[in-house]
Amino acid sequence: xxxxxxxxxxxxxxxxxxxxxxxxxxxxxxxxxxxxxxxxxxxxxxxxxxxxxxxxxxxxxxxxxxxxxxxxxxxxxxxxxxxxxxxxxxxxxxxxxxxxxxxxxxxxxxxxxxxxxxxxxxxxxxxxxxxxxxxxxxxxxxxxxxxxxxxxxxxxxxxxxxx
Numbered sequence: 142x143x144x145x146x147x148x149x150x151x152x153x154x155x156x157x158x159x160x161x162x163x164x165x166x167x168x169x170x171x172x173x174x175x176x177x178x179x180x181x182x183x184x185x186x187x188x189x190x191x192x193x194x195x196x197x198x199x200x201x202x203x204x205x206x207x208x209x210x211x212x213x214x215x216x217x218x219x220x221x222x223x224x225x226x227x228x229x230x231x232x233x234x235x236x237x238x239x240x241x242x243x244x245x246x247x248x249x250x251x252x253x254x255x256x257x258x259x260x261x262x263x264x265x266x267x268x269x270x271x272x273x274x275x276x277x278x279x280x281x282x283x284x285x286x287x288x289x290x291x292x293x294x295x296x297x298x299x300x301x302x303x304x
Contacts, residue, residue, distance in 0.1 A: 145173075146165065146169045146170050146173070147166075149162075149165060149169060150162045150166060150169075153165065177278065178278065181271075181274040181275065181277075181278060182196075182271060182274070184274065185267055185274055186267055186271075188267075189263050189267045189270070191263060191267055194220075194222075194230055195230070195233070195234060195237075196264065196267055197219075197220045198216060198220060198230055198231070198234060198240070199240070199256065199260055199267075200264055200268065201215075201216055201219045202216075202254065202256040202260070202264075203256060203265070203268075208255060209255060209256035209261065210253045210255035211253070212245075212251060212253055212254070213227050213228065213231060213252060216231075234254075238259050238260075239256070239257055239259055240254050240255060240257060240260050241255050241257055242254055
């Protein structure tokens with residue numbers, strides 16, 4: 142069954158026969174899917190009053206396990222933002238009551254960011270909603286196709302994940 146990407150590729154083949162637009166079959170679909178995923182994620186975040194950046198920070202703390210705390214440096218590396226950006230984000234989350242800052246018990250010079258109970262509730266609620274929405278996006282894909290897609294995407298990401 143032909144889709145919009147097939148029509149785009151056919152048009153490029155017609156207009157520029159000197160080019161091979163085959164990569165568009167993969168990357169245009171990934172790009173379009175990413176837009177749908179972004180809309181689903183934003184809806185899940187908005188339903189709990191969160192922004193994508195706040196979910197990133199809260200989920201990093203939640204995944205850390207009890208006592209659900211990390212240093213700002215670890216949060217920076219997990220969310221790929223600068224020190225100034227992380228400071229601003231933590232300030233905003235503290236003001237919202239979703240995280241708290243405190244000194245590390247072993248070294249008071251080290252600041253630690255900890256998830257609060259309202260932060261835990263927010264991130265857990267969003268994660269449940271998000272997984273429901275993402276599962277709906279995958280509903281038409283058979284489990285064996287999902288496994289193959291996972292393997293293919295992992296292979297495609299491999300060069301980017303090598304440090």
